[in-house]
Amino acid sequence: MTISIKFSLILLLIFYFFTPHVTAEIKSLKIKEDNRPMILFEQFGFTHKGFASVAISSVSVTASISKPDASRLGFFLLSQGSINQVLMELEQNPETCIVNSKFISLLFTFKDLSPPPNSSHNKSYPIGYPGEYSLFFANCNPGSLVSMDVHTELYNSEDGKHRDYLSAGQSQLPSFYFIFSIFYLIFLGFWIVECGKNKFSVHRIHLLMAVLLLVKALNLICAAEDKHYTKVTGTSHGWDVLFYTFQFLRAVLLFTVIILIGTGWSFLKPFLQEKEKKVLMIVIPLQVLANIASIVIGENGPFIKSWITWNQVFLLVDVICCCAILFPILWSIRSLRETSKTDGKAARNLAKLTLFRQFYVVVIGYLYFTRIIVFCLKTIASYKFQWVSNGAEEVASLVFYMVMFYMFRPVDNNEYFLVDDYQEMQAERYLQEEELEL
CATH class of the missing domain: 2.60.120 (Jelly Rolls)
Incomplete structure (x- = not known):
């Protein structure tokens, strides 16, 4: 040879x-x-x-x-x-x-x-x-x-009559995706009710977050139908087109929401700075490229000559997008730290600073789990348990959505913005100590 x-x-x-x-x-x-x-x-x-x-x-x-x-x-x-x-x-x-x-x-x-x-x-x-x-x-x-x-x-073909065109370990995916789509629809219902109860605290970002939940639910429904028809007939009957469409919209919306929350848009300010607009202009085209790579990989399979190249493109673009969405959060943290020392509202700004620090940790944890842990599960899991990596990714995504939506829920008495005189004094003392350390 x-x-x-x-x-x-x-x-x-x-x-x-x-x-x-x-x-x-x-x-x-x-x-x-x-x-x-x-x-x-x-x-x-x-x-x-x-x-x-x-x-x-x-x-x-x-x-x-x-x-x-x-x-x-x-x-x-x-x-x-x-x-x-x-x-x-x-x-x-x-x-x-x-x-x-x-x-x-x-x-x-x-x-x-x-x-x-x-x-x-x-x-x-x-x-x-x-x-x-x-x-x-x-x-x-x-x-x-x-x-x-x-x-x-x-x-x-277990009975010799009906064929299952999904690999062993993936036959459970149609039901699995459908169940999670129900979770997101229920989640959307709760979010709409919450926004209705506190309509005076609703910002534009809350409406965009509702759209994100809807698109995520539709993406899972299309994934369930795509897998179902593939399992039964061997072809997706056009559901793959809808799946990739909503997958693209979901990815763009998720990264956009994270960037807008990270910049404080609609919470701290009603506009975006020039450098924040540039991040959006970078992330959205990259998401388009990443989804094209995903479609090529998913639809054509490894037989095409450029399969390895498209895999590399997808991984590279995904890493770039994940890094890019972290910068606006870091900019907000730095801006809040500086503002807290000058505008006389130490406790309120310190609470916002705490919020964005926690949000940064949550985003880092989500990206680490879905990009590294899930990837490892996909590569080391037995063929009988391929669904485990899909399950871990969807569970992690649902937990991330719930935490993010809870942190930035539209309520007047949000714990991050409700302060009293004692907290104000403690915050000023904390900021003075922090300034001395620096």
């Missing part, structure tokens, strides 16, 4: 471990003059009654140097538990083609195709042992170009 093929496999396996699992479904793909030695199509968790159906047609293989060996091109399944053994085998026998490895489940090679001009193959293969498998195509003929139409169906 050539070094390029070995390197390609190792690179794919690295990204297999450190990227979210791909949701399997019925997919029809076109590959045109592709010279990649390895192509990863799907990752799927099979039960003891799993099946992999692969159909290819319009197959052509061209090479400029020598005639390609049909036995060195083929599709195979690689279980997660066999990855290390395959890598060791390739290290010991560099010239071995991976389709001949004893540690893979070979489906077919191009020797099994019907003769030209109608080169094709269509067969369903039962999975012998339950587990998480990756569907690969290998081309061990360096310099050859492969063109073909590929149709894949990976599914589980």
Whole structure:
């Protein structure tokens, strides 16, 4: 086996471990003059009654140097538990083609195709042992170009009649997302009631927060329907379009609300400064790019040549957005600290300072958990428990929303703004001590 093929496999396996699992479904793909030695199509968790159906047609293989060996091109399944053994085998026998490895489940090679001009193959293969498998195509003929139409169906069928096109460990997601959408609708109802009771304390930011809850609920409803139709039929029936639309709106609104709260807009001042507007102008386009990357990853899967690049784009943009939304909160904290020493309202400004410090800690905790802890759960969780990472992310998001909305609820007697004379004296003393320390 050539070094390029070995390197390609190792690179794919690295990204297999450190990227979210791909949701399997019925997919029809076109590959045109592709010279990649390895192509990863799907990752799927099979039960003891799993099946992999692969159909290819319009197959052509061209090479400029020598005639390609049909036995060195083929599709195979690689279980997660066999990855290390395959890598060791390739290290010991560099010239071995991976389709001949004893540690893979070979489906077919191009020797099994019907003769030209109608080169094709269509067969369903039962999975012998339950587990998480990756569907690969290998081309061990360096310099050859492969063109073909590929149709894949990976599914589980417990009763032999009904197919489940969601990977084992993700079958619970439709019900899971629907339940959380109900939570957010109830949350929205409470928020509307709270705003109605304290309408004289309602600011524009409270209305935007209500819109955020509505969009989040709709996003979860569309996610539930998307997963449901994918589970039952193998296709999303257009629900994926609505899902990505509301996912984009939810992401933009969430980051916008955090930035506006962090700047004190509608609480401390009715306007945004120039540098705060620039943060919004940076975050919103980046969110557009991040959602485009998410759509490419989610809809096309790892078979596209730029899959690794789009994964890197998504991670980079997400990190930039998370860092950018922290700056307005830090600016508000610094501004409140300076104002508290000059305007004679020490306790009130100190309370606001405490509020924004706590909000900063909450945002940091939310970003750390959803970007690092959840990511780790996605990569280390068994294929049977892939739903755990989704559950952890949604629980963390709901807790974050509840804490943020409680901290900035529209009430006259908000504990952060209600002060008495004693608190005023204590605040002045605290600020004087802080100034001496500085």
